[in-house]
Amino acid sequence: MNVMVRSSAGLKAPEKFFIDGEWVRPLSSRTLDVISPVTEERVLSYPEASPADIDQAVAAARVAFDKGPWPQFSPTERARHLRKVADHLADRLEDIAQAWTLQVGAPISLTRYLVGQNPTLFRYYADLIETYPFIDERQRDDGGRVRVVKEPVGVCAAITPWNAPLVLLSYKVAAGLAAGCTMVAKPSPETPLEAYILAECIEKAGLPKGVFNLVPAGRESGDHLVRHRHVDKVAFTGSTAAGKHIAAVCAERLARVSLELGGKSAAILLDDADFGAALPSLMIYTMPITGQVCFSLTRVLVPERRRQEFLDLYLGAVKGIRVGDPFDPQTQMGPLTMARQLERVQGYIAAGRAEGATIACGGGRPAGFTKGYYVEPTVFTDVEPDMRIAQEEIFGPVVSVIGYRDEDDAMRKANNSSYGLSGAVFTADAERGYAVARRMRTGSVTINGMVVDPKHPFGGFKQSGIGREGGPEGLDNYIETKTIHFA
Numbered sequence: 001m002n003v004m005v006r007s008s009a010g011l012k013a014p015e016k017f018f019i020d021g022e023w024v025r026p027l028s029s030r031t032l033d034v035i036s037p038v039t040e041e042r043v044l045s046y047p048e049a050s051p052a053d054i055d056q057a058v059a060a061a062r063v064a065f066d067k068g069p070w071p072q073f074s075p076t077e078r079a080r081h082l083r084k085v086a087d088h089l090a091d092r093l094e095d096i097a098q099a100w101t102l103q104v105g106a107p108i109s110l111t112r113y114l115v116g117q118n119p120t121l122f123r124y125y126a127d128l129i130e131t132y133p134f135i136d137e138r139q140r141d142d143g144g145r146v147r148v149v150k151e152p153v154g155v156c157a158a159i160t161p162w163n164a165p166l167v168l169l170s171y172k173v174a175a176g177l178a179a180g181c182t183m184v185a186k187p188s189p190e191t192p193l194e195a196y197i198l199a200e201c202i203e204k205a206g207l208p209k210g211v212f213n214l215v216p217a218g219r220e221s222g223d224h225l226v227r228h229r230h231v232d233k234v235a236f237t238g239s240t241a242a243g244k245h246i247a248a249v250c251a252e253r254l255a256r257v258s259l260e261l262g263g264k265s266a267a268i269l270l271d272d273a274d275f276g277a278a279l280p281s282l283m284i285y286t287m288p289i290t291g292q293v294c295f296s297l298t299r300v301l302v303p304e305r306r307r308q309e310f311l312d313l314y315l316g317a318v319k320g321i322r323v324g325d326p327f328d329p330q331t332q333m334g335p336l337t338m339a340r341q342l343e344r345v346q347g348y349i350a351a352g353r354a355e356g357a358t359i360a361c362g363g364g365r366p367a368g369f370t371k372g373y374y375v376e377p378t379v380f381t382d383v384e385p386d387m388r389i390a391q392e393e394i395f396g397p398v399v400s401v402i403g404y405r406d407e408d409d410a411m412r413k414a415n416n417s418s419y420g421l422s423g424a425v426f427t428a429d430a431e432r433g434y435a436v437a438r439r440m441r442t443g444s445v446t447i448n449g450m451v452v453d454p455k456h457p458f459g460g461f462k463q464s465g466i467g468r469e470g471g472p473e474g475l476d477n478y479i480e481t482k483t484i485h486f487a
C-alpha cells in the first residue's frame with residue numbers, strides 16, 4: 001500500500017482499510033468519490049467502511065488497549081515510536097501537501113508551508129510525555145500517602161473534517177497515542193488520502209497491532225462509530241450541528257467527548273492601530289483556504305472614524321488576490337472544496353444582499369473561470385451585527401466589515417456571537433490589546449497578528465466546542481485521573 005499523489009494521473013486509489021496492523025479488504029462494496037474542486041471531475045473512488053468494518057476496527061483497538069502492550073509501555077518507549085512516526089511523516093511532506101491541494105483546492109504554497117505541523121505534533125507529544133507527571137506523589141492530612149496517576153482514557157474515535165485533513169487528525173492521534181490510548185480514525189469522506197499516508201507512516205514506524213486503525217466513511221458509519229459501546233472517547237472536529245448531535249449521543253452512555261467546532265471570529269482594529277501593519281495578517285487570516293478555516297477572522301471591527309481609511313486599504317488588497325489553479329505556486333486563493341460549499345457560500349452572499357448589506361467587492365464568480373467551485377473574495381459593508389452574514393459561519397471567502405463607536409461598542413459587537421473560537425486585536429499598545437483580549441469570549445486571541453501553534457492549546461468557548469487540542473491541555477483530553485490511597 002502506498003498512496004502516491006504527485007499527480008492525479010499517477011494516483012493510486014486506496015483499496016483497503018488499516019485494521020489491526022494489516023491492510024484489510026472491505027466487508028461491503030460501498031464506495032466514495034474524491035472530486036477535484038478545479039475540474040469538478042472524479043479523481044478516484046475508494047471503499048467506504050461499513051458498520052461491519054467499523055466493528056472490526058473498534059475490536060482491534062479494544063484488544064490493543066485491553067491486552068497491551070501500548071498503554072503499558074513507558075512514556076519513553078511510546079515517545080520512541082512517536083518520533084519514528086514523525087520521521088516517516090517528514091519524509092512524506094510533499095505527498096501530504098499535494099493530497100491536501102488536490103482534494104481541498106488549498107494553494108500549494110500554503111499546504112507546503114503548513115504540512116510540517118504534522119511531524120511537529122508527533123515530536124511535541126513525544127517530548128511532552130517524557131516529562132509529564134503521569135504519577136504524582138501526595139500526602140493526606142492523616143499522614144497517609146496518595147498516588148494520583150494519569151491513565152489513558154481507552155479506545156478513542158478520531159473524527160475529522162475535510163478542510164485541513166491531516167493536521168486535525170494529527171492533533172488527535174499524536175496526543176491520544178502519547179497518552180497510551182488506541183485509536184480508530186474516521187476521516188472526512190471527501191479527503192481520505194492524508195489519513196492513508198499517516199497509516200503508512202504508523203505501519204513503517206512499527207507500532208503494535210491495533211493501536212491505530214483507519215476506516216474512512218461518511219456520516220452513517222461515523223454515527224455507528226460514535227455509538228459503539230467499546231469506544232471510550234470521541235474526539236471530533238467539524239460543524240457545530242454535527243458536534244451537538246455527537247455530544248448528545250455520547251451523553252447517553254457518558255462516553256468522553258471533545259469537540260472542536262465552528263467559529264465566527266472577530267478581528268478588532270483599535271483606534272490606535274497601524275492598519276498598514278495589520279494588513280498582511282488580515283490578508284492571510286480573513287480568508288485562509290478560501291475562507292474554509294474554523295478560525296478565519298470573518299468579522300473585521302473598525303472604528304467608525306477610520307472606516308474609510310481601512311476600506312481603501314483592505315479592499316484594494318482583496319481585489320488583488322490572485323485566484324487560480326491551486327497547484328500554481330503563484331495562486332493565493334483556490335476554489336471552494338465542493339459543490340455544496342459553493343451553493344452554501346452563494347446562498348449567504350444572496351442573504352447578505354437581501355438583508356441590506358452592501359457588497360464592497362466580489363460577490364460573484366471570478367472572471368475567466370468556467371469550471372471549478374470558484375467564488376470571488378467578497379467583502380460586505382453596512383453589516384448590522386444581527387444579520388445572518390454576521391452571525392452564521394459561512395465557511396467561504398466572505399468577510400463583514402463592521403464599524404464601532406468606542407471600545408465598549410467593539411466588545412459588545414465582537415462578543416455578540418454564539419461562537420467563541422478565536423480572534424485578533426490590532427493596536428499600537430500591546431498591553432491595551434491584552435486587556436481587550438481578556439474581554440473577548442473566545443478560546444484564543446492574538447495581539448497584532450494571528451498565531452495558531454500546535455504546542456499551545458486551541459479550542460472554543462460557547463458553541464465553538466468543548467476541550468482543547470494542542471499543548472499539554474491537548475494531552476489531558478486523553479487522560480483519566482486515578483487516585484490511589486495508601487490507607
Ligand code: NAD
Binds near residue numbers: 159164217224
Ligand atoms: P461536518 O460536521 O459535516 O463533518 C465533520 C466530520 O464528522 C466528517 O468526518 C463527517 O463525516 C463526520 N460526521 C458528520 N456527522 C456525523 C455524525 N452524526 N456522526 C459521526 N460522524 C459525523 O463538518 P465539515 O463540513 O466536514 O467541516 C466543516 C466544519 O468543521 C466547520 O464548521 C468548521 O468550522 C469546523 N472545523 C472546526 C475546527 C476547530 O478546530 N474548531 C477545525 C476545522 C474545521
